[in-house]
Amino acid sequence: MPESFFVLSKDYLELATDEITAIAKMYDRFSKIKIISNLVIVQSKTNGNEIVKRATFVKTSGQILRKMSGLFLDEENVGVLKNAKSFVCRVINLSSNQFNIPELESSMGDMISKFSHAKVKLENPDITVYLIFTNEENFFGFSEKHEDKKRPIKVKKYPHELEWKLTRVMINLIGLKKGQTLCDPFCGTGTTLLESESMGINAIGIDFDEKMCEISKENLKINNYKSKILKSDFQKLTKISDDFDGIVTDLPYGRSSKASDKPEEILKKFMSIMPKNKKIAIMYKQELDPKMKLKGLKKYQIYRHKSLTRTILIK
Numbered sequence: 001m002p003e004s005f006f007v008l009s010k011d012y013l014e015l016a017t018d019e020i021t022a023i024a025k026m027y028d029r030f031s032k033i034k035i036i037s038n039l040v041i042v043q044s045k046t047n048g049n050e051i052v053k054r055a056t057f058v059k060t061s062g063q064i065l066r067k068m069s070g071l072f073l074d075e076e077n078v079g080v081l082k083n084a085k086s087f088v089c090r091v092i093n094l095s096s097n098q099f100n101i102p103e104l105e106s107s108m109g110d111m112i113s114k115f116s117h118a119k120v121k122l123e124n125p126d127i128t129v130y131l132i133f134t135n136e137e138n139f140f141g142f143s144e145k146h147e148d149k150k151r152p153i154k155v156k157k158y159p160h161e162l163e164w165k166l167t168r169v170m171i172n173l174i175g176l177k178k179g180q181t182l183c184d185p186f187c188g189t190g191t192t193l194l195e196s197e198s199m200g201i202n203a204i205g206i207d208f209d210e211k212m213c214e215i216s217k218e219n220l221k222i223n224n225y226k227s228k229i230l231k232s233d234f235q236k237l238t239k240i241s242d243d244f245d246g247i248v249t250d251l252p253y254g255r256s257s258k259a260s261d262k263p264e265e266i267l268k269k270f271m272s273i274m275p276k277n278k279k280i281a282i283m284y285k286q287e288l289d290p291k292m293k294l295k296g297l298k299k300y301q302i303y304r305h306k307s308l309t310r311t312i313l314i315k
């Protein structure tokens, strides 16, 4: 079975590794995952590029050619270069050893040039061959040229809006599939709706503030997205629960946005009406954790600044 590798940024490492696992399992529940620090190896029938298209924190990715026993590559190993005009070699050192990386990359390039017609090209080559060192195992891998992901455009912003990366990761952690529908009952500027539609997931946004509904609509329109926006209190979601498969939302914090009640009261009420049998990812201020004692599959703590740490709860 093909193996793909993903080198993740270390900003939110636990979220990042769990996200890759969730996406891989969503596409193929028999996927096997191995995590070595910020390197994730996935054995799956799903092409790694499909996983990368959804994932938020991938810095580098490709397919594993083989585990490395010595430093030698032969013609058979670089069959991937058969139709390539250009290639480059890159060393990813995730081990605690020190290597002379430019020297290694250049000698690997020389080695490959002996049995391939492809020429070394440092920028945007057809194929990148990777040599990956970790403290446990070492690998040869490769990736093909690919286009950068298109990001949704946001024309209207607001101070309380959620970073798109955290929104996207929440959607992926609950494993919503293309064609399914998500609901954000506190949609604000529409960040969740934009991320959702950019992954082919339909979305319904609810916000009780007219101004926020208008901002969301404008943000959707510029991207030609079709999410529905309902100007209503969040409790509307109980009436439309047959229309969506999961909830991803960022609850009010009691600052910079209007709120119908205190954050604690809203969270309490929200938890009491939350539809059963739906996938749910919510974010709220961590201060509420000791009072609320909410339980779920997993909790993540996201530090923003001295006076704001947020909790992501997956149910």
Ligand SMILES: C[S@@+](CC[C@H](N)C(=O)[O-])C[C@H]1O[C@@H](n2cnc3c(N)ncnc32)[C@H](O)[C@@H]1O
Pocket (backbone or CB within 6 Å): 158, 160, 161, 162, 163, 185, 186, 187, 188, 189, 190, 191, 192, 206, 207, 208, 209, 212, 232, 233, 234, 235, 249, 250, 251, 252, 253, 257, 258, 259, 260, 261
């Ligand atoms: C933290 S903001 C959400 C930000 C959003 N994730 C974004 O990226 O723009 C919370 C939102 O909840 C809305 N809100 C507050 N109380 C509400 C209620 N009772 N029902 C629905 N929406 C409410 C506010 O208008 C605000 O837009």
